[in-house]
Amino acid sequence: MLRQSLSVLRIQQRKLNRIGRVWSAAAFSTSPLAPPRTPAHPPRIPQVINPPALLSSHFTPPIHTTTTTTVHTTAAIHTTANIMTAPPVLRIGVAGAGRMGRIHIENILSLSRVTVTAVCTVLPHEIEWAKSVLGPEGVVTPDYNEFVNLPNVDAVLLVTPTGFHKDQVFGALKAGKHVLCEKPIAGNPADAWAVYYESLKYPNLKVACAFPRRYASVFVEAARRIKNGEIGEVTTLRSQTTDLYQNDEFLINYIKHSGGIFVDCTIHDIDACLYLLGKDVLPTSAYGTGSANLFPQFKEFGDVDDALGLVNLDGDKTVMNVYGSRNNRHGHHTMTEIMGTKGRILINGQPRLLQVDISDETGTRMIGAKSHMELFTEAFKLEIEGFRDWILDGTEAHFNLKDAAKAVSIAYSLMESLRSKHSVDIALPGPSA
Ligand SMILES: NC(=O)c1ccc[n+]([C@@H]2O[C@H](COP(=O)([O-])OP(=O)(O)OC[C@H]3O[C@@H](n4cnc5c(N)ncnc54)[C@H](O)[C@@H]3O)[C@@H](O)[C@H]2O)c1
Numbered sequence: 001m002l003r004q005s006l007s008v009l010r011i012q013q014r015k016l017n018r019i020g021r022v023w024s025a026a027a028f029s030t031s032p033l034a035p036p037r038t039p040a041h042p043p044r045i046p047q048v049i050n051p052p053a054l055l056s057s058h059f060t061p062p063i064h065t066t067t068t069t070t071v072h073t074t075a076a077i078h079t080t081a082n083i084m085t086a087p088p089v090l091r092i093g094v095a096g097a098g099r100m101g102r103i104h105i106e107n108i109l110s111l112s113r114v115t116v117t118a119v120c121t122v123l124p125h126e127i128e129w130a131k132s133v134l135g136p137e138g139v140v141t142p143d144y145n146e147f148v149n150l151p152n153v154d155a156v157l158l159v160t161p162t163g164f165h166k167d168q169v170f171g172a173l174k175a176g177k178h179v180l181c182e183k184p185i186a187g188n189p190a191d192a193w194a195v196y197y198e199s200l201k202y203p204n205l206k207v208a209c210a211f212p213r214r215y216a217s218v219f220v221e222a223a224r225r226i227k228n229g230e231i232g233e234v235t236t237l238r239s240q241t242t243d244l245y246q247n248d249e250f251l252i253n254y255i256k257h258s259g260g261i262f263v264d265c266t267i268h269d270i271d272a273c274l275y276l277l278g279k280d281v282l283p284t285s286a287y288g289t290g291s292a293n294l295f296p297q298f299k300e301f302g303d304v305d306d307a308l309g310l311v312n313l314d315g316d317k318t319v320m321n322v323y324g325s326r327n328n329r330h331g332h333h334t335m336t337e338i339m340g341t342k343g344r345i346l347i348n349g350q351p352r353l354l355q356v357d358i359s360d361e362t363g364t365r366m367i368g369a370k371s372h373m374e375l376f377t378e379a380f381k382l383e384i385e386g387f388r389d390w391i392l393d394g395t396e397a398h399f400n401l402k403d404a405a406k407a408v409s410i411a412y413s414l415m416e417s418l419r420s421k422h423s424v425d426i427a428l429p430g431p432s433a
Pocket residue numbers: 095096097098099100101120121122123126142144158159160161162164182183184210211212372373
């Protein structure tokens with residue numbers, strides 16, 4: 001009886017192996033996004049079920065079927081239908097486990113069909129944290145070259161200091177990995193455009209710059225209505241990112257290396273406006289100004305605590321007005337207004353985090369967001385899901401790498417204008433830059 005059962009199991013196992021091979025071949029031949037099957041670009045999306053996935057809760061893909069308690073019995077218990085419906089899982093390696101990196105890692109581990117298989121980070125306490133979160137199957141290393149060449153990494157998410165972005169994107173592309181890179185895409189316009197042009201050399205790899213507003217439901221809804229022509233032709237955009245006032249050491253140290261308010265903070269507004277416009281506009285000139293009354297020490301770094309920027313797009317056809325501040329007393333307030341020839345759309349007019357208002361003897365007050373991270377909590381997850389679906393399913397994504405490069409050019413032109421007190425003509429570097 002035992003011998004008979006074992007023989008049935010062996011037959012089932014052989015059948016499953018065969019099905020697995022057919023399934024994976026089909027997956028790769030039909031996917032428009034799959035890289036060419038050459039030794040230089042081996043298949044990277046896991047097929048059927050990734051064996052380590054069965055060992056750890058973090059690595060468990062959502063199998064739409066019965067599961068089993070031990071790895072040894074799994075193959076015997078899964079039916080053909082089980083295997084065929086197991087979705088592929090995008091295996092992401094995350095570089096940088098600091099402030100934003102941790103948020104991304106925890107988000108990814110909470111989502112389906114995507115997981116973190118490796119982390120590259122340099123600080124000892126971050127390495128320990130990443131090991132504890134990934135478990136024994138995860139690879140944690142400070143060596144970017146080793147990390148980016150790991151065979152169990154399909155895509156990398158770069159959450160490292162901006163100055164590393166360009167070289168790390170280049171390294172990832174060379175290693176045949178898809179890339180999602182935190183904003184700004186690079187530390188200066190020449191590098192940003194170099195990333196854009198380099199990405200064009202890898203048509204089988206997806207390269208994106210992460211801006212959460214492109215996945216925040218209110219921005220997505222506004223973009224859809226603008227595309228539908230509901231407000232006519234867009235003539236003017238006004239967008240602001242105002243951060244909660246914090247007079248602490250972290251902020252002062254942060255400002256020293258941030259690249260300036262337009263580059264670090266207002267770049268979210270610049271990219272949001274480009275996203276809402278939904279077309280390939282040409283930024284032509286920029287004028288930036290601002291003041292540093294609350295943090296006069298920011299002037300030492302050529303920065304301000306309140307900044308206003310005016311940007312012409314396509315000559316004088318469209319005007320973008322951005323406002324950034326580090327002085328908001330009531331919390332974080334991101335707001336965007338789009339004026340068209342037939343109407344207007346206002347996004348986040350109130351600094352509201354939740355649709356819950358509190359009324360008492362002092363009046364009525366809303367619950368506001370304390371930070372950008374808090375306001376866009378959901379959008380950060382949707383952004384990862386958008387990246388996952390883009391790669392695994394070929395779903396259209398909201399990312400736009402050319403806009404990301406334009407945003408760097410605009411932000412640097414605004415900083416240059418702020419420092420020189422002159423309007424700056426924006427020149428976009430070409431492919432050889
Ligand atoms: N989208 C957003 O809202 C948002 C918010 C914050 C930060 N960011 C962006 O995320 C990036 C990181 O910002 P942060 O605030 O998390 O910075 P951070 O300093 O908190 O973290 C940087 C991380 O990179 C690691 N690191 C440094 N050098 C490295 C290297 N050579 N290889 C691998 N890892 C390295 C550090 O150990 C650290 O874990 C920046 O580009 C920033 O602009 C985006």
